[in-house]
Structure formats: structure tokens, C-alpha cells
Amino acid sequence: MKSAIGIILLASTALAQPANATDVRAIMGSIIVDPRTPNVLDAKCDSYLDAIEELRDAIVTSSEPASIENALVPYDEIQGLLTSGSGEFTLYQQVLLSPELRDAGGACTVRLGSVTSEIGLSRPIYDRIVGIDASGADAMTQAYLAEVIAGFDRSGVSLDDESRARVQAINDELAELSTLIARNIANYVRSITATPEELAGLPQDFIDSKEVDENGLITLTTAYTDYQPVMAYAESDELRKRFYEEYGLRAWPANDEPMARMFTLRAELASILGRANYAALALEDKMLDTPERVEQLMADAAEAARPAAEADYARMVEVLQTIDPDADELKAWQSGYVSNIAQKQLFDYDRQEARQYFAYNNVRDGVLELTEDLFGVEIRQWDTAVWHPDVEAYEMIDDGEVIGRFYFDNHPRPGKYTHANMIPIYPGVTGTDQVPVGALVQNMPNGDHRTGLMEHGQVETLLHEFGHMIHGMFSGTQRWYGNNFLNMEWDAIEAPSQMLENWVFDYDTLANFAVDAQGNTIPRELVEKMNSVRYFNAGLGEMAQLGLTNVSLRFHTEPVPDDLGEATRAWRNQYSLITIPDGDQMQAAFNHLDGYSAFYHTYLWSRVVGADLFTRFENEGLRNPQTADDYRRMVLEPGASVPAQELIENFLGREITLDAFRAKLATDTE
Numbered sequence: 001m002k003s004a005i006g007i008i009l010l011a012s013t014a015l016a017q018p019a020n021a022t023d024v025r026a027i028m029g030s031i032i033v034d035p036r037t038p039n040v041l042d043a044k045c046d047s048y049l050d051a052i053e054e055l056r057d058a059i060v061t062s063s064e065p066a067s068i069e070n071a072l073v074p075y076d077e078i079q080g081l082l083t084s085g086s087g088e089f090t091l092y093q094q095v096l097l098s099p100e101l102r103d104a105g106g107a108c109t110v111r112l113g114s115v116t117s118e119i120g121l122s123r124p125i126y127d128r129i130v131g132i133d134a135s136g137a138d139a140m141t142q143a144y145l146a147e148v149i150a151g152f153d154r155s156g157v158s159l160d161d162e163s164r165a166r167v168q169a170i171n172d173e174l175a176e177l178s179t180l181i182a183r184n185i186a187n188y189v190r191s192i193t194a195t196p197e198e199l200a201g202l203p204q205d206f207i208d209s210k211e212v213d214e215n216g217l218i219t220l221t222t223a224y225t226d227y228q229p230v231m232a233y234a235e236s237d238e239l240r241k242r243f244y245e246e247y248g249l250r251a252w253p254a255n256d257e258p259m260a261r262m263f264t265l266r267a268e269l270a271s272i273l274g275r276a277n278y279a280a281l282a283l284e285d286k287m288l289d290t291p292e293r294v295e296q297l298m299a300d301a302a303e304a305a306r307p308a309a310e311a312d313y314a315r316m317v318e319v320l321q322t323i324d325p326d327a328d329e330l331k332a333w334q335s336g337y338v339s340n341i342a343q344k345q346l347f348d349y350d351r352q353e354a355r356q357y358f359a360y361n362n363v364r365d366g367v368l369e370l371t372e373d374l375f376g377v378e379i380r381q382w383d384t385a386v387w388h389p390d391v392e393a394y395e396m397i398d399d400g401e402v403i404g405r406f407y408f409d410n411h412p413r414p415g416k417y418t419h420a421n422m423i424p425i426y427p428g429v430t431g432t433d434q435v436p437v438g439a440l441v442q443n444m445p446n447g448d449h450r451t452g453l454m455e456h457g458q459v460e461t462l463l464h465e466f467g468h469m470i471h472g473m474f475s476g477t478q479r480w481y482g483n484n485f486l487n488m489e490w491d492a493i494e495a496p497s498q499m500l501e502n503w504v505f506d507y508d509t510l511a512n513f514a515v516d517a518q519g520n521t522i523p524r525e526l527v528e529k530m531n532s533v534r535y536f537n538a539g540l541g542e543m544a545q546l547g548l549t550n551v552s553l554r555f556h557t558e559p560v561p562d563d564l565g566e567a568t569r570a571w572r573n574q575y576s577l578i579t580i581p582d583g584d585q586m587q588a589a590f591n592h593l594d595g596y597s598a599f600y601h602t603y604l605w606s607r608v609v610g611a612d613l614f615t616r617f618e619n620e621g622l623r624n625p626q627t628a629d630d631y632r633r634m635v636l637e638p639g640a641s642v643p644a645q646e647l648i649e650n651f652l653g654r655e656i657t658l659d660a661f662r663a664k665l666a667t668d669t670e
């Protein structure tokens, strides 16, 4: 599964330079790498909240006429603090070693969420902001101010006192539920046991890494690092079926109740704010800004994907029949395994052969060098304390100046976040010494060819997540915190990462870092095969993703179903050609229902936009420095200061179309 950016802020968003700027930046400045007790984190959280309180007081107690300097500047600093606090404490929640510390991280994100909501509902702050005379301000500041005001309107500031109080209570409860849902997903890891014989087909290094217990059994947990290889390689259909079923029960039933409550509260919130449903509210500040536009995209995408998906399905069943002549249907637990065999049979592509060329250390260096080559920056080690020995730290230099800093926490350990994401920790703003800081939190193998071999899909994920980091680093040049890239339309935010994935299918790029243990560079022929299988099953995959997009939209346009699992299966099955089995409860671990709510279409739309953006590189060259520079300046650097549609169309020199997306799916049927 392609991963997300770690955090979402409720408010629109953020500057720096006022009288108390030093204090504000000092708070945002540094991560506590070794908090011995939750109290240390609680105290840091207090310092964020105290600083925010001070700024709020400064805005509303001023006796001067409202101005950019005395109202918008401190308001924006509050946004900077909220963004930083959410980033920093999301990091603690995901990476710290003890549950108590991770919970303290989660608790602070709840407190910050509550303050975000309070500020959004504060009439005195709103009155000062709308009272600003911005007639003499520059266009960007005026646009920012207009957005801030629109954000206030969306949050319900103009409601009566009673309704505002209810909105605040709903937002507080939603923040609690969000933490509970995430904790359940992290804690309710499930496992199965298998005999060593059942692991036949799996890579030897995987088998060697498993201990056989006194009963002669091996334990497999529902962590990605076990689940993905087993589903791709285990010859035993029975093992994959058992594992698939167990995997479909993660965080279930624990999350059904909080999720149902979350949907109910969201519907109530939308109703108080006068919207037809929560999807209508959540989509207002997106590129596709109504449920109808999302449905239109889904219809267009399904039309493009269905013929490819049907062809995929037929080919997959044929391949399945070479193993099981009686099979007439592809089961959910067979698709990964059969796809892998199909890649060998139909395209002579062996993922295990490819894996020999992707040792983590080399891949990491290759991704950093690609970034240096494309954008003319330098990346070097950053000498700083880290929270775990596995963590690496870097800084990005442009023209002799440090423009950003980042951490790689790329390897699994117990209790850590189990997916892959990029956490923007601190935003950067121009005119200060504050540069963006971010972290990749992932679960990749570690080391050289002995211990760190990665699937090509993992290489793609690493580059995808690093794409978010590049966006974060390059967009730290805005005047306002609130124009940080995190505040752009959320259905545009995945597009740069989707686009960047194309480079791991480029021979010249791979030849720089993909070498086997003997030092042989990846053969060109193997890369050609990777490209020929790249869109195989793209139709099936797109239809499966449309199922999830449907789930995300329906939970926020329709009454809350009595049985979340049943509704989820039905909504997925409207699109997926591979039937979701009865009893599957994937919704319980589908944390995007919390984070992305009604706009999971973000991934689909980003594939559309990412494919369209890539057309310029395809035409002008993947290493064309002018194209890369245009891309950096026109698409990445502006962050949220310019509407996404404008950024993208400026770079393309035309309107966005689905043509490139359709063309990729069409290659699947060839």
C-alpha cells in the first residue's frame, strides 16, 4: 500500500518575524531524542500551548486597529506552532520505544487538535482577522488572508454560542477517537503459526530469519515485513488463505465502535455547518471540491480501467490454472502469488532476481544522489543526536546554504509505526534561520546484500516517500507558515511523489545504484522486463483502489451502516473484480478513513496528475536540468501559496487531462 503523509491539520494555516519570533522558533527548534519519562514530553507540549496562548492573547487584547502585523502575523505564528507541534508529537507517537512515551506523543496531538478547533471557533480572533485592512499588502498576503477567513467560515465561527460549543465538543471527541483508532491499529497486531514446510517458495533469507519454536512452528505476524513476502511467494494456498483472513481482522472488532462514532460525529458536524454531508464539507478545499466531481472522476477512471482489469483477470485465471487446473476464479489471497508467477510466465520477470540488485545501503545512497543530480543540491550527513541507533540524519545544501534537514527512520522495531510515511516535523519560513525538518518513518530491510535486500516495490516506496520530503524541503521558502506545502489541496499532495516513482523504472537511474553482491550492475534487459510488467495488473489494481475510494466517499455521504464490515465489502465489490471474502474487516485497520476521511480519491487523482506532470519529463528528458528546475520552481517551491491547479497547469502549459493516465492503462491490455 502506498503511504501517506503523516499528519493532517484541521485549520487552514501560517509567518515569522514578529517581536516574539525568537521564542516561537526556539520551541519549534529541536526534537527531544531521549525523553526518559512522559513528563518530559508533556512539558514540551505545555510550552507549545503556552506560546500559543500568549499569541492568542496578543491578538485579542491589542487596542490598535487590526493590521497584518498585530493580527495576521501572530495568527500565522500560531499556525506555525500547531504545525510543528503536530509534526513533532506525531513523530514521538510513531517512533519512541515505550508505549507510555508513544501515548504521550498521541496525547499532545489531541491537545493541539483541540486548540486548533478552539482557534477556528474563536469569535474574538476572527473579528480581529476580518477587521484587518490589507489594502496596502502584497497579493500573496491578501490571498493568504482570504484563505484564512474562508477557513474560519468552514470551521463554524459564525454559528451561535451553543452550536460553537457543540462543534468544539465534536472536534475534541474526534481527536480522541483518532488517537484511539491509531493505537488499536498499532497494538492489535495478529499472528498465525506455520510449519517450516509451509514456507516453501519464500526467499531463503526470510526463512532463515524465522525461529522454530518448541512445537516446531514458526510465528508470522501481520506486520508488512511478514505479510507481503508470504502473500507473494508462499506456495501453500492454505497458508496464504489463513494469513489473508487473519490480516483482514487487524484492529477488529476494536475499531468498529470508534469508527462508527467518528462517522456519526462527522455527519453531525456537517449538519451543524449546513452541509448536505461530511464529504461536501471535507472536499470544499480540495482540487475536486464536491462529491459529484469525485464521482465523475471515479466514473471516468473506471471506464478507463475496466477493460484492462478484465483482461488482467482473464490472464491471471489462465496462469492460476497452470497450478490448479480446476480453478475458475481468482481468490483474494491468490492475487499476489499468481501475479508473481504471471510475471515470470508471461514476461520472464523474476522479482527475486531483481531483488539481488537492491541492497538498502545502495538504494538509500542512490535516492539521495538522484535528488542531487536532478535538482543541483548537495545532501550530506547531519551531525545531530537521534532517537535510535538505526536512525540516520542528513541536511540539504543549496548554493552553500542549508535549506532543510531530515531523518531516515527506515527499519522496523517493536512498537514502531508499521506503515511507511513522511512526517513533516517543522516547517520552514523565509526571513528566518528556520529550515524545514522532516522524517521518513518506514519499515525497510537494513544493511548490505546480506541483510538489506529490498523488493523493487520497496525501492519505489522509498522514493515515493522521499518525494514528499523533497517537496517539504523545497517549499520552506514561503513568507507565511500557512503557505507550507502541507496546507495545499490534499488531493494534489501525492502527485509529486507519484510522478517521482517513474525514476526507479529508468535504466540510467538504476544503473547508478543497483548492483548485486558481486558488484555487477543491473542488466538493461532486466530493467526492460520491469517496465514491461509495470502496468500488468494496473487495471485490476485501479479497480481495487476505486473500491477503497468508494468506501471513503460512502462512509461520508450515507447514513452510518449497522455493520461496517458488510458495508465496506459491498462498496469494495462494486469495483473490485476480485471478490472481497465474507468476514473480511479491513476497514478496522484502514486508517485513511480517519486521516483522509472522504477524500481517499487523493491517490487516484494524484496518479492522474502525476502521470500528466511526467509527460514533460518524458518529452524533455528525465535528467533535463531545465525541466527539473521548472518543476522545482513552478510546482514544488510555492507550497500552498498558489492554487494547485494553477501550479500544475503553469508547469504543463495547458489544462490537466486524463490522457496520460488512460494511456498507461491502455498499455496493460496490449
Ligand SMILES: [Zn+2]
Binding pocket: 002, 003, 004, 005, 464, 465, 468, 494, 497
Ligand atoms: Zn505519499
